[in-house]
Amino acid sequence: MNNGVTLAGTMAKTQPRLELSEITKRFPGVLANDHVSLKVMPGEIHALLGENGAGKSTLVKMIYGIMAPDSGEMLWDGAQVRVANPKAARKLGIGMVFQHFSLFEAMTVLENIALGLDQNISKRDLEAEILKVLDTYGLKLDPRRIVSTLSVGERQRIEIVRALLLDPKLLIMDEPTSVLTPQEVGQLFETLRKLAAKGCSILYISHKLHEIIALCETATILRGGKLVSTCDPRKETSRKLAEMMIGANLKEISKVAGRKFGDVKFAVNNLSLPKHGDFGTALTNIAFDVRAGEIFGIAGVAGNGQNELLEALGGEVLAPRNEAITVAGAGIGKCGPTDRRAVGLGAVPEERNGHAAVSEFSLQDNAVLTARNRMNMVQAKLIDPGKANEFSEKVILSFGVKAQGPKSTAGSLSGGNLQKYIMGREILQNPTVLIVSQPTWGVDAGAAAAIHQAIVDLASKGSAMVIISQDLDELLALCDTLAVINLGQLSAPMKVGEVSVEEIGLLMGGIHGEAAHAH
């Protein structure tokens, strides 16, 4: 640690800690990184900015030794290195906190941390070391808890402690805030600043501009695998950064202001469901209603019952009472997905592959999945392939899905195109109520804009919309009304425009109207 500080002090502006030059990585059909170069100084918090698919994750995976570059050089403290695997990376002093945590649910915090270390330390010594690190950075975590019982924020702390125990010289954070409440984000930033002050460099990957402006000194912006610009984000506006990231002028969602809503089309009345499985969340007294033309948003940190709610609303899990869920006044709580679609209730779950679509099936078969009855594809229990093909083609055309045709498999499409196809499949069935979870998760900006516009357009035709999302910015831009889900409970609805981000943040953290004290 002392060594690091002196290094930071004396050589700060002379020798970069990490230098990448002309890194190139090719995947079948894509150039993920095209001659990317960057420098990270000791003690610098360096942002790696870019939208989904820009090549950020690929680049850091190469730094951490999970993948090997096709060409290009990597210098570490001035010396050329080749990082063969994550172990070698850790040996150099590179730590990484993954976007999708690499944790083992059924094991304890202690075991999880031990697995991330390369040397064999006795349990007692390790626990002492963990407590020391927790103390140094003012973090709270019980080493003996089983991971499956922890909140998302606590889980991320395991990853951070795991990295900190190695006394890293470079810490890579891959989209660390996507699962945190605004308050937890604040805590994380404090930790990162303390770390940087001790000379540790931080490579911070994100597409959230205000965070980067608040935290980082330098930003490297990637677009389509290429380096677009290196700048000081504190001197740029969010808009400027966003345009560099997306490469075009931002398109606003065209939404008529001051719209009038019709009758209540969709109502959920005190819906409660027990949790199923060890890792699920129970739903408690969920109640809200959505009028014709209204877009109702449900915000919340991942894992607070969003998936359970989507499944309960879509009919994958049945409600205990028929009146718990109503469409245009008729109770459908005990109907399955097929019957719910018959009365005009459509749903799009968060996970595209394997839930909303079957990746190894053709797009045509994926149309049969949900549209077979409403689009008259079935006669005498036999599927009419012609009708399925026709509908599938219509979806591809109307939603600008980049695919070779209805015969290409869902898995061959990019995330954004598949999401457009799924949304199109539901929207063209003209639903009375459409419930969508994470409509633009992992989708490029162009597709996201198209999907947002489609949602707004469907609402303006008089459908009731429910959008469940972890992206607060998306909800604020899209919705008329907003509620927050926390631990399976839904807050009272609030009008967008009359509620502050801080208030929503507190609700996301589970604090209902009480004074906020960070624990």
Add this chain to the structure above:
Amino acid sequence: MRIKFEKRAQPSRFMLFATPVAAVILTILIGAVLFEILGYDGLGTVKEIFFTPILASYKWQDVMTKAAPLIIIALGLSLGNQAKVWNIGAEGQYIAGALAGALIAYLTPGVTSHWIIVPMIIAGILGGAAWATIPAFLKTKLNVNEVLTTLMLVYVAFQLLGYLVTGPWKDPNGHNFPQTAPFTDAQLLPHSILGTAIPPGLVIAFILMLGFWLLVSRSVFGFEVRVVGAAPSAARYAGFNASRTIWSTLLISGGMAGLAGILEATSQLGQLNLGFPSNYGFTAIIVSFLGRLHPVGVFIAGIVLAITYVGGQVAQTTVHVPSASGGIFQALMLFLILAGDVLVRYRLRLVGAKS
């Protein structure tokens, strides 16, 4: 240099058809070498197992007779395998079907009408299906792995057969052999039909193939089965009930195995004895995979496997290889077809010695 797998954007249709053919050819080559190493006449073994049954026309009827039960069972298993419901106890359902049909025969020795065959066959189907209800119940109600339960029940069915042919159903005029009394003329199906060499089972297998083809390619049920197998969450989202799929695929595959069992008993053996189980239920698993779970493929694969059955017996007498030789070729074929699957989904590429 090392081999690298690259995922194909679209599964290769060419490889889908080419790999089963390649698997058969490779089996022949590897088998020849293996038997040569083991000290047998490798080329001779391969010739007798794979080519004699095709070249010698007097073996054709034998091949068709053996193909019929393999195809009928494998049609049912393929449906289950598409839903990833692993019924590996078809051998037990095959025995149970034959026992149920034989029960009708046992109770009606005095009936002279040939129509008695109909209730016998229906009983056979129901018997096989009934044997499969146990794993279906345990899987859907208690989430018990069907692989183990279906298999355990094979041993139970085998013991049940042993008990019946040595106990209550033992032929009183059978010189104390473990066998039932022969079926009466009314209870028998002919070996072959209408003066041709074609056994009735193969005709039934062909008709069933057409039925299954329609079922899997066009019906909502066939679609349901494919979705449940490919993505259980998507199936739930689509409004399909996985329990219903498990029940129907297990009952159908059990019923098919039972049908094969009673057909074999009434058209070939004319009675039941301890030698009745002949591994068709296990070999049909290979047929199902070699046929790529497609009804037409299964029909062809059933004939290929029947050839190895017949050829195995030929090779036993002519080149003196042990009776298990056919089994080795069958296992090799299954391994190779499973290994070939990778080529459908991935492209192989040789890359330089850089890791």
Add this chain to the structure above:
Amino acid sequence: MTIDFIISAIVTVVGISTPILLAATGELVVEKSGVLNLGVEGMMLVGAITGFAVTFMTYNPWLGVIAAGAAGAAVSMVFGVLVLSLGSNQVATGLALAILGIGLSTLLGTSFTGMIVPQFSSIFPSVLSQDPFWRVIFGYSPMVYIALLIVFAVGWFLNRTRAGLVLRAVGENDQSAHSIGYSVIGIRYIAIAFGGAMAGIAGSYFSMVITPMWAERMTAGRGWIALALVVFAGWKAGRLVVGAYLFGCLMTLELYAKASGFQFLPSQFWASMPYIMAIVVLAVISFRDRAGSEAPACLGKPFLPNS
């Protein structure tokens, strides 16, 4: 019931349980790493004939056991390559291994039918091993003690060592283990080889200890029982011992039923008892609180790293 009867019953139970205990211990390690290998029956048979053949040729049963383990591990690698390197379906590939093992063992065994091999000599002095009472502790084949040692070693390995922790981690979440930097495929290869070796040794117990001769399919479905035993034990090494002895009791019952009193039920009933009980046990286990089970989360799922 006399004390002699009880002692001879215990001796039979312990003896007859040993191969399923060995095979199940191997399979436990395989499954803990996230792989389901259904080919146990086949690997056991290959072990049975190899152990027999090598002992027959060398007159040394120890060499026989070692060869049986090596042969079991060798055939398990066929499964390993398909499942791990080619990503094939584990259920189907395991079945293929079972069919291959049955065929291969029969083929290799034809020339050994009817032969007899020398048996292990007891590792304890005959005063103890032949004593009418003390044989309950000292009167077994050395393989019985070795099997118990292996079970306890595996339990210790899985729960107390770092390597065991890594193995469990691979079975718990293969993607996480991969991204931390563990070789998921490499670890699973080792686990499969260990499982194969244990199954091979378990098989040799049939042809070298239970009856010192070779017969086709002599393991008679015990490999499948071993698979059920792992589920029964809730993936815990300690419970394997209890479960194995329980099944041993059922199999002993069959032997005694054939030999004596229980004529009111046919012998086939007793012969099918272990299989019926295995089904009942699987059903009961799934009834019980699942929290008691330590089933690995990735069991049976293929692992294909996306890099």
